[in-house]
Amino acid sequence: MGKIAFLFSGQGAQYAGMGKDLADNMDVSRKVFQEADDSLGFAISEMCFNGPQEELNKTENTQPAILTTSIAALKALESFGIRADITAGLSLGEYSALVCSGSLKFKEAVALVKKRGKYMQEAVPEGVGTMAAVMGMDYLTVKNICSDCKSMGIVEPSNMNCPGQVVIAGEVKAVRAACKLLKESGARKTIELSVSAPFHTSMLKPAAEKLELELKKITVGEFSIPVVTNVTGEIIEKADQIKTLLKKQVMSTVLFEKCINTILASGADVFVEIGPGKVLSGFVRKINRKATVLNVQDMDSLNNAVKILKSR
Numbered sequence: 001m002g003k004i005a006f007l008f009s010g011q012g013a014q015y016a017g018m019g020k021d022l023a024d025n026m027d028v029s030r031k032v033f034q035e036a037d038d039s040l041g042f043a044i045s046e047m048c049f050n051g052p053q054e055e056l057n058k059t060e061n062t063q064p065a066i067l068t069t070s071i072a073a074l075k076a077l078e079s080f081g082i083r084a085d086i087t088a089g090l091s092l093g094e095y096s097a098l099v100c101s102g103s104l105k106f107k108e109a110v111a112l113v114k115k116r117g118k119y120m121q122e123a124v125p126e127g128v129g130t131m132a133a134v135m136g137m138d139y140l141t142v143k144n145i146c147s148d149c150k151s152m153g154i155v156e157p158s159n160m161n162c163p164g165q166v167v168i169a170g171e172v173k174a175v176r177a178a179c180k181l182l183k184e185s186g187a188r189k190t191i192e193l194s195v196s197a198p199f200h201t202s203m204l205k206p207a208a209e210k211l212e213l214e215l216k217k218i219t220v221g222e223f224s225i226p227v228v229t230n231v232t233g234e235i236i237e238k239a240d241q242i243k244t245l246l247k248k249q250v251m252s253t254v255l256f257e258k259c260i261n262t263i264l265a266s267g268a269d270v271f272v273e274i275g276p277g278k279v280l281s282g283f284v285r286k287i288n289r290k291a292t293v294l295n296v297q298d299m300d301s302l303n304n305a306v307k308i309l310k311s312r
Helices: 020-025 027-040 044-050 059-078 093-101 106-123 139-148 172-184 202-215 239-250 256-265 279-287 299-310
Strands: 003-008 086-089 129-135 155-162 165-171 189-192 268-274 292-296
Touching (some): 003 093, 003 279, 020 027, 020 299, 027 044, 044 059, 059 093, 059 106, 059 268, 059 292, 059 299, 086 093, 086 256, 093 106, 106 202, 106 239, 139 155, 139 165, 155 279, 202 239, 256 268, 256 279, 268 279, 268 299, 279 292, 292 299
Parallel strands (some): 268 292
Antiparallel strands (some): 129 165, 155 165
16 A cells, blocks of 8 residues: 655645634644634634635735644544655645644744745835746756846746646746746746745745744754655755755745655655645646545545545
């Protein structure tokens, strides 16, 4: 029997109402929301359950909200005796993966990602940076075309999500110039994303430096299961690497496709996306069509996942 991998949602998956169904029906999930409220000093649970969406979309709220919802969903799944053999997350989701592995404490992680969100938001003034999804072009070609547009400003690959989908980010003028050149070079399409900053680029260095100071204050423990990091796409070898990797992650490309291939190479054939949305499930299917892909974000998806995983 193959291994089970848990994957955790990143920023952009948030929606008003997330986690409410689980909190209403599962004591373990409700306790996670209470713990988050206590740690943050305000009702992030209320924002998750009822919005408003505009508040939920603010990066410093989005990040603790998604982390909390993800861990609430994790605890619900684990209450049925289902555990991961290996884990990873997309960007912010890496913090959820580290909580899942036992190396980060949830109460510390939720306070940390609120600050991470704030620092990321503040690093680049609104309107200066942007991001764009590039469809139908390989990573190396995208990277080379970004280099060709350097004279226009900063533009870099920020996410390698799955075959045929790379996200680029940087200064608005440079990103738009790269998009034009990418389409002329054969990209199927480019879509400018509705985001507040060019995440996972060198422009986020100020955020990474502020985050580094906060990381010094938290406790990192040993892993109970392997965690694959976005920075290298490989399994983190030692717990003492975590803080350095989390600093780098803010300003370097998210190698999600490589993370999934590393997990597949470890012997996993079942992927459970935990937290709001099903974006990662789509990426996994494009990377490996043979893998079993499930998700847990509410009672229906929880019950479906438990049924399938218990029957293995």
